[in-house]
Each structure stands twice: as C-alpha cells, then as structure tokens.
Amino acid sequence: xxxxxxxxxxxxxxxxxxxxxxxxxxxxxxxxxxxxxxxxxxxxxxxxxxxxxxxxxxxxxxxxxxxxxxxxxxxxxxxxxxxxxxxxxxxxxxxxxxxxxxxxxxxxxxxxxxxxxxxxxxxxxxxxxxxxxxxxxxxxxxxxxxxxxxxxxxxxxxxxxxxxxxxxxxxxxxxxxxxxxxxxxxxxxxxxxxxxxxxxxxxxxxxxxxxxxxxxxxxxxxxxxxxxxxxxxxxxxxxxxxxxxxxxxxxxxxxxxxxxxxxxxx
Amino acid sequence: xxxxxxxxxxxxxxxxxxxxxxxxxxxxxxxxxxxxxxxxxxxxxxxxxxxxxxxxxxxxxxxxxxxxxxxxxxxxxxxxxxxxxxxxxxxxxxxxxxxxxxxxxxxxx
Numbered sequence: 402x403x404x405x406x407x408x409x410x411x412x413x414x415x416x417x418x419x420x421x422x423x424x425x426x427x428x429x430x431x432x433x434x435x436x437x438x439x440x441x442x443x444x445x446x447x448x449x450x451x452x453x454x455x456x457x458x459x460x461x462x463x464x465x466x467x468x469x470x471x472x473x474x475x476x477x478x479x480x481x482x483x484x485x486x487x488x489x490x491x492x493x494x495x496x497x498x499x500x501x502x503x504x505x506x507x508x509x510x511x512x513x514x515x516x517x518x519x520x521x522x523x524x525x526x527x528x529x530x531x532x533x534x535x536x537x538x539x540x541x542x543x544x545x546x547x548x549x550x551x552x553x554x555x556x557x558x559x560x561x562x563x564x565x566x567x568x569x570x571x572x573x574x575x576x577x578x579x580x581x582x583x584x585x586x587x588x589x590x591x592x593x594x595x596x597x598x599x600x601x602x603x604x605x606x607x608x609x610x611x612x613x614x615x616x617x618x619x620x621x622x623x624x625x626x627x628x629x630x631x632x633x634x635x636x637x638x639x640x641x642x643x644x645x646x647x648x649x650x651x652x653x654x655x656x657x658x659x660x661x662x663x664x665x666x667x
Numbered sequence: 668x669x670x671x672x673x674x675x676x677x678x679x680x681x682x683x684x685x686x687x688x689x690x691x692x693x694x695x696x697x698x699x700x701x702x703x704x705x706x707x708x709x710x711x712x713x714x715x716x717x718x719x720x721x722x723x724x725x726x727x728x729x730x731x732x733x734x735x736x737x738x739x740x741x742x743x744x745x746x747x748x749x750x751x752x753x754x755x756x757x758x759x760x761x762x763x764x765x766x767x768x769x770x771x772x773x774x775x776x
Contacts (some may be wrong), residue, residue, distance in 0.1 A: 448730040450737075452764045488738070493690070497759060504760035524758045531722045536691050631674025 405604050405657050406431060407575055410440040410542040412532065413490075414563070415497065416555035416664070417535055418481040419622045420547060423629070423652055425576040426488055426615030428545075428607030433489030434611070441485050442536045444528060445555050446494035453502040457509065461501055461536075462566055476624055484621040490613055495531065499522070500554045507554060517557045527560035528661065532566065543572045548600070548658055550588045551581030563660050564599060571599045571658035583643045584632045600658035605647050612653040668692035668718075670699055672708070672728030679775045679776040680708040681746075697728035700743075701735055709741025712774035716747035721755055730764065742766070744774045 411432055412509060412538030415421040421429060421441050432439040445584070447453075449470045456461065467473050478494065485492040500507045507513045531543065547556040567573040582589050593600070608615070616637050620626065630636040641653065648654030668686035668764050680703060686714045688696060700711065713729065715721070733743040748756065756762040768774045 446727075447759075448727055448734060450730060450734055450764055454761070494724075494727075496723035496725070496730065497762070502760070504763065505758075520758070523754075527755060527758060528723075531690075534689060534720075534722065562692075 405606050407431075408435050408437050410537070410539045411437055411545065412442055412535070412542055413439060413545045414442045414444055414532065414538060414559050414595070416444050416545075416547060416559045417555070418446065418477045419484070419619075419625055419629070420556075420578065421545075421576070422484045422615060422618035422622075424547065424579045425545065425657070426484075426618045427611040427653065428606055428655050428657075429488045429490055429566050430611035430618075431606075431608060431616040435557070439490045439493040441490055442532070442535070443481060443494045444490060444559055445497050445499040446478070447496045447498040447502070449498075449502065449568075451638075453498060453531040455505060455508075457507065458501040473654070480622045481625065484618040487618040487621055493535070495528075497528065500558075514552045514553060515554070517554050521554070521558055522561060525558050526565055528559070528562035529565035529569075532562065533569070533571075543574065545576055545657070546660065547578045548589075548592055549596075550578040550592045551585065552588075552592065560641075560660075563665060564663055565624075567660045568662040570662075574657040575660050576602075577603075577656045579640065580629055581637055582620075598661060599663075600660055601657050603656045605649075605651070605654040605656050607648055607651045608644065609652055609656045615644075616640060638642060668696065670696060672703060674776070675712065675771060677710075677775060679710045679712055681771050681774075682711055683700045683717070684713065684715060686767050687720045688715070688718050688728070689720060689722045690724040693724045693728040697731055699715040699730070700732040702738055704735045704741070705730070707739075708757040710775060711736055711741065711743040711768055712746050712768075712771050713743060714771055715749065715752055715756065718749060718752065721748070723750040723755070723759065726759060730743065739774070744768065746771050746774050772773065
C-alpha cells in the first residue's frame with residue numbers, strides 16, 4: 402500500500418460527470434472497501450437556463466444533438482450516481498457552470514483546451530474554499546484532483562483549486578486524466594512540462610481486482626461511452642491494457658502525482 | 668439557515684434568509700421555495716442581506732428555483748447580495764441570469 406491510499410477520508414474532485422471513474426475508479430473502490438467512505442464531488446454540474454447558452458455553447462449543443470438540456474442533465478446525474486454506487490461511494494454535485502456556460506470566456510474548442518483565463522484563478526480559489534466547507538470535510542481529508550492532461554480548462558481549474566488546498570496544508574494528489582492519457586500519451590509529458598515543480602514524482606497504486614469495478618462504473622455512462630471511446634471498439638480492453646502497463650509486474654495500477662503547495666514569495 | 672416568507676405588494680413574496688446558503692442548507696431552502704411556487708407564489712424576491720456565505724450549491728438552488736418560477740410564469744430576483752455572493756455571481760457569470768436590487772421594494776419596481 403502506498404501513502405496515497407492510506408485509510409481516511411477522501412474527496413475525489415471531478416470537473417465533469419465521469420472523470421473520476423474514468424481516471425481512478427479503482428482507487429475509489431479500494432478506499433470504499435476499506436471503509437474510508439470516499440466521496441466523488443462533481444464540480445461543474447450546474448443547472449442550466451437560457452441566458453447561460455451563448456453562441457459557442459449552442460454550437461456544442463447542436464454538435465451533441467442536445468435538444469432537451471433538462472433531460473440531458475437528469476440523465477448525466479443518474480449515470481453519475483449509478484457509477485458512484487458501482488464503486489461503493491457517494492457523489493455530490495456542485496453548482497458551478499461548465500466552461501462553455503461561463504459567459505464569453507471560452508468561444509472555441511482551441512480556447513476550451515487552451516490557457517485558463519486569469520479571472521478564472523479567482524474561481525479556483527473559491528472552489529478550494531468551497532471544498533473545505535463541504536459537509537464531508539474533515540481535518541484529515543485528502544483531496545484528489547485531475548492533473549489536467551489534455552488541457553481542458555475545467556480540468557486545469559480544478560487542479561488549481563487543488564494547488565490552493567495543498568498550500569493550506571491539505572494532502573492533495575493529482576490523478577491521471579483518462580482517456581486523454583490513453584489516446585494522447587504525449588499529453589502527459591506536455592502537461593508535466595507546463596506544471597514544472599507543481600507536482601512531485603508519480604506514484605503507481607496497484608488496484609488489483611477493483612479494475613473490474615472501475616470498468617463497471619465507466620459502463621454506467623451509457624450516453625458517453627461511445628463518444629469518449631470513439632478511438633476504440635473495446636473500452637474495457639483499452640482501460641485494462643493502460644492500467645496493466647502502468648502497474649507492470651504489480652498488475653493493474655493507477656498513477657497519482659503529489660501536488661505541491663504554491664510557492665510563497667517574501 | 669432560517670427562512671421566512673412575507674407578502675409584499677402586487678403578489679410578490681419576499682423570502683428572507685439568515686445564515687449560510689451552502690451545501691448543507693441548500694436542499695431545504697430549495698424544497699421550501701419549490702413548495703411556495705407550487706402554492707402559487709411565483710413572483711419571488713430573495714433577500715440575501717443577512718446571508719454570510721453563499722456557495723455554488725446555494726447558487727444552484729437559486730437557479731433551480733428560478734427555473735421553477737419561470738415555468739409558472741413568474742420570476743425570482745435577488746435582493747442585497749453580500750460582496751461575497753456578488754463576487755461568486757460574477758465569477759460564475761450567473762450575474763447575467765439574475766436581476767438584482769438593493770432593497771426589497773426595488774425588486775419588482
């Protein structure tokens with residue numbers, strides 16, 4: 402057992418419905434088996450009203466063939482709850498709007514996967530504070546955030562919230578965003594180059610038989626699996642091979658990077 | 668958090684809140700607003716002047732209730748949000764969604 406998964410309270414923060422089961426569902430299941438009561442927190446899970454749907458969001462809706470946003474929200478939440486149940490944990494949905502609904506900050510796919518807008522750093526600070534004030538928070542809580550592979554701005558924002566928590570003496574680990582890390586492996590080194598000394602050396606955590614629970618949880622996202630895994634006809638094989646490659650002789654594993662506090666300058 | 672309903676003129680309901688509108692308080696707050704809307708109180712002014720902290724779950728409850736009010740051909744407006752609530756509305760860009768006033772009387776003026 403590594404020090405990443407020692408027993409104790411843990412919050413796994415996912416930007417969007419599905420990110421945690423996709424990336425580190427095995428670790429969540431392991432902690433649930435140990436009685437740690439891990440909780441998945443979906444950050445960008447807001448309600449939606451017309452004023453929030455700008456030109457870019459409308460374009461995305463059209464591409465996704467979304468005609469009834471209410472129904473989509475209900476379906477995504479039902480899938481998220483079912484996946485959490487498969488992992489043996491609970492899920493909480495926060496009310497932050499997804500990047501495409503945050504005004505005109507991101508107006509194209511290149512911006513959505515580009516640099517985080519400066520004003521969003523304040524939102525990251527708010528998210529960090531909000532996490533600390535959740536009912537599930539305990540002084541010993543460890544927090545897991547996405548590393549930000551693929552550079553989606555919402556993943557970067559949650560990582561930044563994690564960095565702020567780390568600066569407040571919270572133990573924070575970054576998980577390896579899947580499937581970005583699977584279909585674009587060079588994205589891992591690219592992101593690490595951007596982060597520099599913001600994270601420490603990666604730790605591979607063997608997940609053993611909980612790989613199957615992770616796969617079962619991913620399968621709960623019925624509306625998303627065909628889209629997320631359009632690069633493969635067999636997502637179970639793709640995830641399994643990736644996990645076994647990470648773990649090597651120790652069997653399937655998931656990788657985590659310790660998040661370091663922000664440098665405090667005098 | 669405490670919630671009190673008062674009737675203002677022109678069929679407007681003032682919802683006075685006191686305490687924190689956060690992940691702990693939001694479910695009960697939302698249930699009470701939805702019940703009020705179901706009773707026909709569809710024009711709502713939510714007074715945030717005595718709310719010390721709002722988080723995104725609290726904002727979510729407000730948006731959910733706003734949608735319900737609109738479906739009933741009403742609206743939900745905010746009164747006197749604190750600097751913290753105003754900042755969160757701006758950061759989330761939800762300031763574009765809510766009409767805000769400084770006093771209850773101005774909410775539906």
